Amino acid sequence: MRLLIVEDEDLLRAQLVKALEDTDYVVDSSSDGETGLYQSREYDYDAAIIDLGLPKLNGIDLIKAIRADGMNFPILILTARDNWTDKVEGLDSGADDYVVKPFQIEEIKARLNALLRRAAGFSKPTLDFAGLSLDTSAKRLRVDGEEVELTAYEYKVLEYLMMNPDKVISKTELTEHLYDQDYDRDSNVLEVFIRRLRQKLDPNETLKPIDTIRGQGYRFNVPANQ
Amino acid sequence: MSLQTNSQYSLQSRLVLAFSILLILFLGLAGFVLDRVFKESVAAAVEERLQLQIYALLGVAEPDRDGFFIPDLEELRFSQINSGLYGFILNTRGEEVWRSPSAINLDLDEASFMRRRLDPGQSEFGTMESSDQGRLSFASYGTYWSSLDAGFSFVVMESSEPTTAEIREFQSSLYLWFGGLAILLSIAQLLLLRWGMNPLKQLAGELSSIEAGEKDRLELEYPRELQGVSNNLNLLVKSERERQSRYRTTLGDLAHSLKTPLAVIGGIVHQARLHLDESDKERPTRIDELEEQMARMNQIVSYQLKRASSSGTTSYLGVPVRVAPLFEKVTDALEKVYREKGVRLLRSLESNSVFRGEESDLMELAGNLLDNAFKYCKSEIRIRVSTKGDRLQLEIEDDGKGIPKEDRGWVMQRGARGDTLNSGQGIGLAVSVDIVNSYGGDIRVDTGELGGACIRVTL
Numbered sequence: 001m002r003l004l005i006v007e008d009e010d011l012l013r014a015q016l017v018k019a020l021e022d023t024d025y026v027v028d029s030s031s032d033g034e035t036g037l038y039q040s041r042e043y044d045y046d047a048a049i050i051d052l053g054l055p056k057l058n059g060i061d062l063i064k065a066i067r068a069d070g071m072n073f074p075i076l077i078l079t080a081r082d083n084w085t086d087k088v089e090g091l092d093s094g095a096d097d098y099v100v101k102p103f104q105i106e107e108i109k110a111r112l113n114a115l116l117r118r119a120a121g122f123s124k125p126t127l128d129f130a131g132l133s134l135d136t137s138a139k140r141l142r143v144d145g146e147e148v149e150l151t152a153y154e155y156k157v158l159e160y161l162m163m164n165p166d167k168v169i170s171k172t173e174l175t176e177h178l179y180d181q182d183y184d185r186d187s188n189v190l191e192v193f194i195r196r197l198r199q200k201l202d203p204n205e206t207l208k209p210i211d212t213i214r215g216q217g218y219r220f221n222v223p224a225n226q
Numbered sequence: 227m228s229l230q231t232n233s234q235y236s237l238q239s240r241l242v243l244a245f246s247i248l249l250i251l252f253l254g255l256a257g258f259v260l261d262r263v264f265k266e267s268v269a270a271a272v273e274e275r276l277q278l279q280i281y282a283l284l285g286v287a288e289p290d291r292d293g294f295f296i297p298d299l300e301e302l303r304f305s306q307i308n309s310g311l312y313g314f315i316l317n318t319r320g321e322e323v324w325r326s327p328s329a330i331n332l333d334l335d336e337a338s339f340m341r342r343r344l345d346p347g348q349s350e351f352g353t354m355e356s357s358d359q360g361r362l363s364f365a366s367y368g369t370y371w372s373s374l375d376a377g378f379s380f381v382v383m384e385s386s387e388p389t390t391a392e393i394r395e396f397q398s399s400l401y402l403w404f405g406g407l408a409i410l411l412s413i414a415q416l417l418l419l420r421w422g423m424n425p426l427k428q429l430a431g432e433l434s435s436i437e438a439g440e441k442d443r444l445e446l447e448y449p450r451e452l453q454g455v456s457n458n459l460n461l462l463v464k465s466e467r468e469r470q471s472r473y474r475t476t477l478g479d480l481a482h483s484l485k486t487p488l489a490v491i492g493g494i495v496h497q498a499r500l501h502l503d504e505s506d507k508e509r510p511t512r513i514d515e516l517e518e519q520m521a522r523m524n525q526i527v528s529y530q531l532k533r534a535s536s537s538g539t540t541s542y543l544g545v546p547v548r549v550a551p552l553f554e555k556v557t558d559a560l561e562k563v564y565r566e567k568g569v570r571l572l573r574s575l576e577s578n579s580v581f582r583g584e585e586s587d588l589m590e591l592a593g594n595l596l597d598n599a600f601k602y603c604k605s606e607i608r609i610r611v612s613t614k615g616d617r618l619q620l621e622i623e624d625d626g627k628g629i630p631k632e633d634r635g636w637v638m639q640r641g642a643r644g645d646t647l648n649s650g651q652g653i654g655l656a657v658s659v660d661i662v663n664s665y666g667g668d669i670r671v672d673t674g675e676l677g678g679a680c681i682r683v684t685l
Contacts, residue, residue: 009486015493053482080482080489082528084556084593085586091559098563102489102524105496118565 001116001160002177004048005029006036006062007078008055016049019105020112024139024152026180033057040066044176045073046163047116049108050095052079052086060093067094074115076108113137120163127162128225132201132209134162141200148200153178157193158201161210161220170217194218238423245415253404264396268389269363273351276365279382283313284367289374293323304328308359310385318343318377329383332359344368344379353386361386425449429456436463437546474586481531488524495520532590532657547585549611549618550575556592557609564600572608579613581685583665591661594654595622595681602626606676620683623674634671658683 003025007013010031017027028043030036033054040048048066052059063075077090080101087098096118097111113136117125127134133142139155141148150158156178161169171190194210201209211219282301287294294315303311304326312329316322320343325332334356344350348368356362366381425448435441443463444456499513553575561569581588599607603624610621655671658681662669667685674680 009490011490012486012493015490015497019493019496053478080485081478082481082485082532083478083586084589084597086478088556088559088589088593091562092555096562100528101485102492102520105493114566 001046001156001163002026002028002043003112004036004039004043004045004050006031006033006048006054006059007051008032008053009051015105016108020109023109024156026178031055033059033062036062037065040071041069044173045071046177047074047076047112047119049076049078049112052077052081052090060089063090063094072119074119076111076115078103110137116163122163127159129162129165129209129222130225131207132162132222134159143201150197150200154193154197154200157190158197161218165220165222165224168213168217168219173217237426238419241419241423242415245419246412249408249411249415253408257400257404260400261397265393268393272363272384272386272389273365276351276363276382276384277349277367279311279313279384280365280367280380283315283380283382284369287315287324287380289371293317294378296324296326299326307331310359310387312362312383314381314383316379316381318379323378333357342366342379343377346370346377359385361390363389425452433459442467470584477531477534481527484527485524488520488527491516491520529657533660546580546582547588548577549579549581549588549620550577552585552588553592553596553609553611556589556596560596560600567600567603568605569600569603570606572606574609575611576613579611579618581618583685587661587665591620591658591683594658595620595683598654598679599624599626599681603678608674608676618685620685621680623676623680624678625676626678628673628677628679629671655681 003020005013005016005020005027007016007029008031013029013031017029020027028039028045030039034056036048036050036054037057050059050062054062057065059077059079063077066075074097075095077087077095077098078101079086079090079098082100090098096115099108099111113125117127117136120127125135125137127136131144134140135142136159141150141155141158157174160174160177174190194212198208198210201207207222209220209222211221213219279301283296286298286300287296289295299305301311303309304313306328307330309328311326312332313324313326314322314329314334315324342350344366346368350366351364353361353363362383363386364381364383366379368377368379370377428446429444429448429452432441432444432446436443443460446456447453448456495513495516502511502513553573557571557573561571596607596609599622603626606625608621608623610619612619659669662683662685665685667683669684670682672680672682
């Protein structure tokens, strides 16, 4: 999952970036609204965390501009001004949730997780598919009730596919959402992850959860439990 | 501050009263003077006429043994009995030596001019009352007759009746004209006043529009005398609004500059906790103390900033806030935040309800109360906004656990201190209580029909 963080306080931004990278997100950050807007136009993000008091382009205007561009990834606002006028204005301009400063980093992670799930259409923290269930808060996979160990990258690939079920996801898109831009984008590595995931999810090759669409990418095809 | 005026003391009434007094004084005096002048000129005319009659008598009078013989009276009224014009000739002793045939029935023994002796060439004019002829004007003239070597007084009298009638006629037409003039001037005065006062009326109208929130400044062009007032009022309205927003921005900046470092420290503390040895994690450490103090500091800062930003002044120059759209905006925002709860929301918002105060205060009140409702409800919230008389009534009810009776008292205390509150429902309610109190309103917590907390606010 690729995140955009726009926060002008260097230390705070660094803390957020570090904490979220430690939680296996791919994180881009900028210190002012204009750069934030530029980044939102250049890259495809899964969510953004935006401070309301930003230099150059304030948070509210940045959110409005992002929404005006037609981008609908969830946005979490950070605000030091703990008043409802700002909160309501932020939510009204297109943000999805707010966190008031100072905050516990765990709260940010939980809110972000909920926003990402909600954006993918899941109402619970656990993504349930026939026989497969991925707990996004504990980052655990269960196959037929049995817990299965995943590496950090395997988890990221699976989470992204499950959040976009029945959609064809190109290798480029996957790479972009899973790796930092300067990371080696060898598609062979991705193929290795997919192969290992298939073995872990479907050791008996009965479910065939991930299709390979030749020349286009991958598709997660297991029906969801509602 | 009320802009309504007591009409008893209105400028218009004052001017009408002053002008009316002036009108009455002027017309009264003018009438009196005109009346006097007319009477005097009538009297002068009568005197002149009588004088001419005396000269006419002098011209034809011929003395004889017994007195005078006047053969040919040109003026016919001298010969007609009780005609109203009478002539006499008196000697120096005051004895009558001749009277005109018209005066045969006239009894004038008591008349004062009979006894007065006039020197030759001396004349007298006056009026007298007679018992049978009413009021009479008289003129007398002293002569010396050399052929008789004696002095005589020639007297001519005339009834005042025709001149009195003339004067009466003049007076009644004078009253008629002046009455008409008074009515005309009064109407003109009213029209002129209305025209002259019109800018003031427009100013009052525009101020009412500002009060009602239809305008945010005085826009009309006013006469020079009022332009200064209207410019200053515009400045006042503008600076009042700017002052409020500047104050709020300053507080916002203060919040930002206090809380961002707090967030950074929080992050550092968090990192430090991650690096604790396993053995340290079991017992209380300095990090716990640090976190505790940070939480306290954060709460004090939040609470005091929120309190400080509430203005608490009912303002007629401010824009009245329409309550229904504001509540819709806040509930829309909260529904987004609490989307997963799937809250059933019942809104009954009277569209014409307004709040006369700072929009941000109402926003804070609505935000805090509604956030609590969303946070603590199970699945349903009811909101009612209505106006009774000039009081705004808000009712927010949820189906949560409600606030225990024993906690209601201290939660509702005015100015319950932020640092003595536990986080959660307390701080939002405490701020709401402060805002309501600062507007002199009333806030109560009850158990509602849905079984949860029901907050009733009257402003």
